[in-house]
Amino acid sequence: MSVWDDVVGQERVVNVFRAAAEAARVAVAARGRGGSGAAESVGAGDGSAMTHAWLVTGPPGSGRSVAARAFAAALQCTGEVPGCGECKACRDVLSGAHPDVVRMATEKLLITMDEVKTLIGEAQRRPWTGSWRVILVEDADRMAERTTNVLLKSIEEPPPQTVWILCTPSADDVLPTIRSRCRLVTLRVPPADAVAELLVRRDGAEPELATRAARASQSHIGLARHLATDPGAWERRRRLLLAPISLRSVGDAVLAAADLVDAAETEAAEATAERDAAEKAALLRALGLEDGGRVPPSLRAQVRQLEEDQKRRARRARTDVLDRAMIDLLSFYRDVLAVQLGSDVEQVNIDLSDVVARVAASTGPRQSLARIGAIEECRTRLRSNAAPLLAVEALMVRLRPQA
Ligand SMILES: [Zn+2]
Numbered sequence: 001m002s003v004w005d006d007v008v009g010q011e012r013v014v015n016v017f018r019a020a021a022e023a024a025r026v027a028v029a030a031r032g033r034g035g036s037g038a039a040e041s042v043g044a045g046d047g048s049a050m051t052h053a054w055l056v057t058g059p060p061g062s063g064r065s066v067a068a069r070a071f072a073a074a075l076q077c078t079g080e081v082p083g084c085g086e087c088k089a090c091r092d093v094l095s096g097a098h099p100d101v102v103r104m105a106t107e108k109l110l111i112t113m114d115e116v117k118t119l120i121g122e123a124q125r126r127p128w129t130g131s132w133r134v135i136l137v138e139d140a141d142r143m144a145e146r147t148t149n150v151l152l153k154s155i156e157e158p159p160p161q162t163v164w165i166l167c168t169p170s171a172d173d174v175l176p177t178i179r180s181r182c183r184l185v186t187l188r189v190p191p192a193d194a195v196a197e198l199l200v201r202r203d204g205a206e207p208e209l210a211t212r213a214a215r216a217s218q219s220h221i222g223l224a225r226h227l228a229t230d231p232g233a234w235e236r237r238r239r240l241l242l243a244p245i246s247l248r249s250v251g252d253a254v255l256a257a258a259d260l261v262d263a264a265e266t267e268a269a270e271a272t273a274e275r276d277a278a279e280k281a282a283l284l285r286a287l288g289l290e291d292g293g294r295v296p297p298s299l300r301a302q303v304r305q306l307e308e309d310q311k312r313r314a315r316r317a318r319t320d321v322l323d324r325a326m327i328d329l330l331s332f333y334r335d336v337l338a339v340q341l342g343s344d345v346e347q348v349n350i351d352l353s354d355v356v357a358r359v360a361a362s363t364g365p366r367q368s369l370a371r372i373g374a375i376e377e378c379r380t381r382l383r384s385n386a387a388p389l390l391a392v393e394a395l396m397v398r399l400r401p402q403a
Helices: 011-032 064-076 088-095 113-124 145-156 192-203 207-216 221-229 231-246 250-286 297-340 350-362 365-383 388-399
Strands: 053-057 101-104 133-137 162-168 183-186
Touching (some): 011 064, 011 183, 053 064, 064 088, 064 101, 064 162, 101 113, 113 133, 113 145, 113 162, 192 207, 192 221, 207 221, 207 350, 221 231, 231 350, 250 297, 250 388, 297 365, 297 388
Parallel strands (some): 053 162, 053 183, 133 162
16 A cells, blocks of 8 residues: 555556655755755756645645645655655654644635644644655635735745645645745546546445446545545435436426525535534634623624624535535536437436437437527626526526427
8 A cells, every 4th residue: 555545546646746846856855964954956947847836736636635635745754765655654644643744624615824824833843753844735725815925925035944835726726936946736526437446445435336436426536535435415415416307397497496596505514514513613712701601892893803703604505505406417417418419428417318318319409509609698796706506597497408
């Protein structure tokens, strides 16, 4: 085994990180011999495979943070080959227990200035036990511009033994000034087979179920696992995909839209409720207040601020859930279109292939294209903060089977 085992379908990225970890070892050895120090030997522009600042990008679900953590482990590894996955350092990094890998992952909308200052402080320390001080920011896109500027200097001239690893969905999610100081590593959408294999090996999923889940999630690793481990998730997905087919009237379409938006709200609320309560309790404790007690006027602004943040997050969660539903619907009509055109691309919804075949036979490619267009349009409207119910109603009306 090695730390790269769970970095699925990313051979090119793994090779880059492997080479970097090996070059980093050479630099550490030189440092030990009283050489010129790591700063000079691993500079960004000198052609070395190792550098001090990394930007790891890749589409959601492609495994950015898993790849970044594997790289951090390889840097700290004391085994024969960097990233052996068996030495204490490798295991500690992967379990989150290594004192020299500082990981910042947030559920919050924004990483605060205080949090970034803490990280910069951590970056200034020398390693306790490891070879490097690794600062890993998993949601670097959640930084306000002002906050990012504070980070800039530390990324530009880190102490010689410090490595920054920033993760974002795309390189455009950070300021150009940050981007230009980092070496860019881009993950691809992993092949469905590789995702399925991971679900079998790591999560103990049945191979047939794992393949179905990997395809249905379109290789989004987190969603694939969700589908492979939660039968309720399949049922929700199935209901969603079958809903438009059974619509008989505009009235039906309006009801179906309400169902879909309700379900998204419930799912988003379930995902956020527990965290909201914990955050509020923590804030009240920090302010020296009791949960459920009266908040004195002087402290109300802080409590209100938190509640506002939580409301924003709930909206974002609902938008995410609805967007996911749109992607699922898109996949269904793309499957339909593929059958109509006799294309041999892999189907996403293999569990619904009979329904796909039926719809494909009863409509034409022109209709499928119109439906795909309608879904894309609805996605755009949802992202631009249109009233979700209106956008989804308009969509359902257009997806309705035409007599
Ligand atoms: Zn190791």
